[in-house]
Amino acid sequence: MESTLNIELCISQLTLIEGDYRLGFHVATDAYRETYLDVLSFTVGTLQNRGNPVPYAPQHRGFLELDFSLEMEMVPAVEKQFQ
Numbered sequence: 001m002e003s004t005l006n007i008e009l010c011i012s013q014l015t016l017i018e019g020d021y022r023l024g025f026h027v028a029t030d031a032y033r034e035t036y037l038d039v040l041s042f043t044v045g046t047l048q049n050r051g052n053p054v055p056y057a058p059q060h061r062g063f064l065e066l067d068f069s070l071e072m073e074m075v076p077a078v079e080k081q082f083q
Helices: none
Strands: 003-013 019-028 033-044 067-076
Touching: 003 019
Parallel strands: none
Antiparallel strands: 003 067, 019 033
């Protein structure tokens, strides 16, 4: 019997510098292992300069830190019953 894995990821705050981003994930269990690349792609644009000095180029500005929670639930598949 197959089961379904439900995954819910909640990122409380995500501050990204401008650039193109791709989201993927990896699932590994005793019976299954797979990598899913490019599930979502998005672009973050440049903020308007409001009198502040021009920032350094994106590749020279810091690291990304996520405040997140992750929940997983294994849901058994329902067998089809024929009448």
